[in-house]
Amino acid sequence: MNSIKMLAIAVSATAMFSTAAFAAGDAAKGEKVFKKCAACHSIEEGKNKVGPSLHNVVGRACGSIADYKYSRGYQDACEKGFTTDEAFLDEYLKDPSSKISEIAQTKERSKMTFKLKNEQEIQDVIEYLKQN
Numbered sequence: 001m002n003s004i005k006m007l008a009i010a011v012s013a014t015a016m017f018s019t020a021a022f023a024a025g026d027a028a029k030g031e032k033v034f035k036k037c038a039a040c041h042s043i044e045e046g047k048n049k050v051g052p053s054l055h056n057v058v059g060r061a062c063g064s065i066a067d068y069k070y071s072r073g074y075q076d077a078c079e080k081g082f083t084t085d086e087a088f089l090d091e092y093l094k095d096p097s098s099k100i101s102e103i104a105q106t107k108e109r110s111k112m113t114f115k116l117k118n119e120q121e122i123q124d125v126i127e128y129l130k131q132n
């Protein structure tokens with residue numbers, strides 16, 4: 001067997017392994033999950049609703065939408081410093097207020113009252129957000 005073939009097998013084995021281990025998100029399914037968010041969020045840049053625009057949200061600095069008024073709790077958490085990366089979103093979407101008060105170390109709640117409980121839906125919607 002030549003080394004290119006061996007490399008190809010190694011790479012596909014790794015890809016299969018990580019899919020199984022992390023239940024990778026599916027952006028197309030995530031787009032459907034996003035309907036649950038759309039009452040309060042737009043994916044369009046610059047368009048805020050009850051919640052801030054989620055355009056390009058994955059990996060951006062917390063609270064970075066300048067013309068959106070975040071809650072006291074969210075701002076307190078931001079002062080401690082965090083980015084809305086995948087690890088944050090994974091926990092935040094399950095229970096926004098708990099995550100925010102955990103970071104802020106206060107009893108302040110997040111203004112986001114919605115909780116997404118389904119772990120697979122969380123992975124799918126994060127994948128969708130990554131692409132928008």
Ligand code: HEC
Nearest residue numbers: 036037040050051052062063070071074110111112114116
């Ligand atoms: C009932 C309205 C509502 C729903 C539904 C909702 N959100 Fe939110 N979301 C908010 C509000 C309000 C904020 C601002 C939080 C604050 O200031 O405490 C927010 C904040 C966020 C943030 C932080 C944004 C930033 O600029 O730092 C993310 C990320 C987020 N929501 C993702 C989602 C996703 C994904 C869904 C769907 C699974 C969702 N939200 C559903 C109201 C909502």
